[in-house]
Structure formats: C-alpha cells, structure tokens
C-alpha cells in the first residue's frame with residue numbers, strides 16, 4: 078500500500094504532543110487501521126512502509142512493528158507450507174492488534190529460555206476452560222509496546238515436562254479493552270524516548286491460553302524451527318527499518334538546517350561551507366548502504382531464499398548496521414543543526430532520545446558480535 082502523504086503529515090504533527098504528554102498514539106493507530114496499514118503484506122513492502130512511517134513518527138512505527146512481526150511470522154510459516162498460524166493472518170484481517178510479550182527482566186537468553194512459568198492444564202470437563210486444555214503462564218513481561226490497545230498478546234514461558242524443559246509459545250486474548258483473567262497491565266511507562274509506544278509491564282499470574290492458541294512447544298535453547306526463524310527475520314529486519322527511517326529523517330533535518338544557517342565569518346550559507354558539505358555527504362554515504370542491505374534480505378525472506386547458517390549473521394548484522402548508523406546520523410545531524418536542535422521542543426532533540434532505544438532491542442551488540450564470530454570461527458571451545 079502507499080502511505081498517504083497527508084496521513085503521514087498528520088502523524089508527524091502529533092508526534093511531539095504524544096512525546097510531551099507521554100501518551101499512547103491512539104489517533105495514529107485509528108488512522109493507520111482505517112487506511113488498512115495493519116493488514117498482512119509481504120515483508121519487503123512492510124519494511125519499506127515502516128521505514129517511511131518511522132521517518133514521520135519513530136515511536137508510532139516502533140510500536141506498530143510488534144504487530145507486523147507476528148503477521149510476518151505467520152506469513153513465513155504459511156509460505157513454507159505450515160498453516161498452524163493462519164488464524165493470526167485471519168485475525169489481523171478482521172482488525173485484531175497483535176503485541177509482542179517476549180522480553181523479561183534480566184533474561185539475556187531472550188528467546189532461548191524464559192523466566193515465566195508455563196503449566197499444563199489438562200483437558201478435563203469441568204475445569205476452568207471447560208473441556209479445553211491449555212497452559213497457564215506466570216511471570217513478568219517488560220516493555221510490552223501497544224500495551225493500551227493490543228487484543229492478542231504473544232507470550233512464552235518455560236514448562237517442566239516429562240520429556241524435559243520446554244518453551245511454550247501462545248497468544249492471549251483481550252476482549253472489550255479489559256485485561257483477561259491473570260493479566261495485569263501496569264501503568265509504569267515513563268522513559269527517555271519512544272514514549273508513545275507505551276511499552277508497559279505486563280504481569281502474568283496464571284493467565285490461561287487454550288491449546289488452539291498455542292503456537293509452538295520447543296526445547297529450551299537455540300532452535301532452527303521456522304517459527305523461531307520467522308521471529309528473528311521479521312523482528313530484526315523491521316526493527317532495522319524503523320531505525321533506518323529515523324536516519325532518513327536525520328539527514329533531511331541536517332540538509333534543511335545547513336541551508337538555513339549562515340556564517341557571520343564568511344557571510345555565506347553553511348550549505349556552501351566545505352566542512353558542512355563534507356558532513357552531509359558523509360551522512361548520506363552511510364545511510365545509502367542501509368536500503369540494499371535491509372531490502373535484499375527482506376526480499377530473500379519473502380522469496381524463501383535459503384542462506385543456511387549465514388542467516389543469523391545477515392539478520393543480526395542488518396539490525397546492528399541500521400541502529401548504529403541511525404545513532405551516528407542523528408548525532409551528525411545535531412552537529413549540523415547547532416544549538417537549536419538542543420531545545421526540548423526540537424524534533425532533533427526528540428529523535429536523539431528515540432534513536433537511543435535501538436541499542437536495547439535484541440539482538441544486543443554483544444550477542445550480535447558473538448553470532449558473527451561463531452559464523453566465522455565456530456563456537457568457543459570449552
């Protein structure tokens with residue numbers, strides 16, 4: 078779909094207000110839903126649109142990302158002949174909003190283990206789920222973007238089973254805007270940046286997911302299951318796209334700024350100053366590398382290209398290059414814009430805070446380097 082330029086301008090116009098008020102991007106979400114933006118599309122199209130959206134409102138784009146990650150996982154599976162998550166695609170077409178309740182405090186194993194407990198509820202008539210079996214989840218999920226609005230929340234937890242420990246992935250359902258039994262969304266989001274995401278803490282206390290909404294039961298530890306590949310591929314490339322969009326905006330703001338600033342020393346515009354010209358060119362040189370990187374990988378996911386063991390190196394690398402380039406470009410834009418960009422009302426000041434969040438999303442810098450080193454050198458010997 079083409080994002081309507083007028084819609085994008087309205088979204089940009091609201092971003093500062095959401096940030097100042099620490100408010101959820103409710104109007105943006107309503108307009109994006111109305112425009113069909115929450116529907117299912119190929120990853121390449123979604124990645125391009127998310128980049129454009131992020132250039133107008135980083136927090137709105139980052140939060141909407143979480144919805145598109147789950148749609149992307151379901152699409153990866155369907156494209157490879159696994160229809161177990163087709164219901165996700167159908168729910169999304171009906172307007173349901175998916176959020177990503179994966180992160181837990183202090184869990185640097187991220188997807189490879191969970192501090193949340195999953196317990197089996199057998200399918201006996203008369204139990205809390207009627208005749209339906211399922212799993213209960215108890216634990217704390219942090220940074221749940223879209224917290225005020227989700228209607229489907231993907232979570233996972235660790236179960237001790239006779240076959241050994243297992244990770245149970247499933248989706249909670251929220252109806253009529255009320256948290257389901259066993260789920261409490263805290264009102265605790267007050268961060269430096271990405272404020273409109275309202276990525277609040279979600280406390281699970283026996284939250285029940287019926288078997289029909291259980292997506293996967295996997296062994297603890299690294300796993301090549303297509304479900305896991307789908308999460309990595311969609312999450313890392315869409316996160317990279319959001320930060321690439323912030324970098325796009327940083328370059329735009331820097332170009333505008335040097336054209337409006339003039340030197341008292343030379344009497345000329347900074348756009349004519351060799352140092353500032355070099356800086357702008359340097360920004361573009363770094364930025365221009367991101368599009369082919371992110372888009373060729375997204376096209377490979379859509380086209381089912383098999384990079385075998387190199388996939389994780391490519392995917393984590395793309396996230397790393399995009400988030401680090403974005404940080405560097407926003408920093409360079411601040412130098413180009415001068416002191417006016419330091420005012421708390423300046424867009425550059427806001428994206429300076431927003432872009433910092435890129436370093437916290439998985440995969441973090443340490444695990445990215447470990448992944449790439451293992452690809453080249455093999456695992457560390459005991």
Ligand SMILES: Cc1cc2nc3c(=O)[nH]c(=O)nc-3n(C[C@H](O)[C@H](O)[C@H](O)COP(=O)(O)OP(=O)(O)OC[C@H]3O[C@@H](n4cnc5c(N)ncnc54)[C@H](O)[C@@H]3O)c2cc1C
Pocket residue numbers: 139143176177178179180181182183184185219220221222223265266267268270271274276277278434437438439
């Ligand atoms: C803007 C943003 C949006 C995100 N959205 C999602 C998402 O939708 N789904 C998802 O699974 N993960 C999300 N993440 C989480 C992210 O991917 C990391 O898991 C998270 O940043 C923690 O990483 P860590 O390992 O560095 O932190 P850890 O070392 O695990 O530390 C996390 C610590 O953060 C602190 N913390 C927890 N909640 C809050 C809060 N409300 N405000 C301030 N500090 C808090 C606590 O001290 C907690 O112990 C988001 C992160 C950011 C920055």
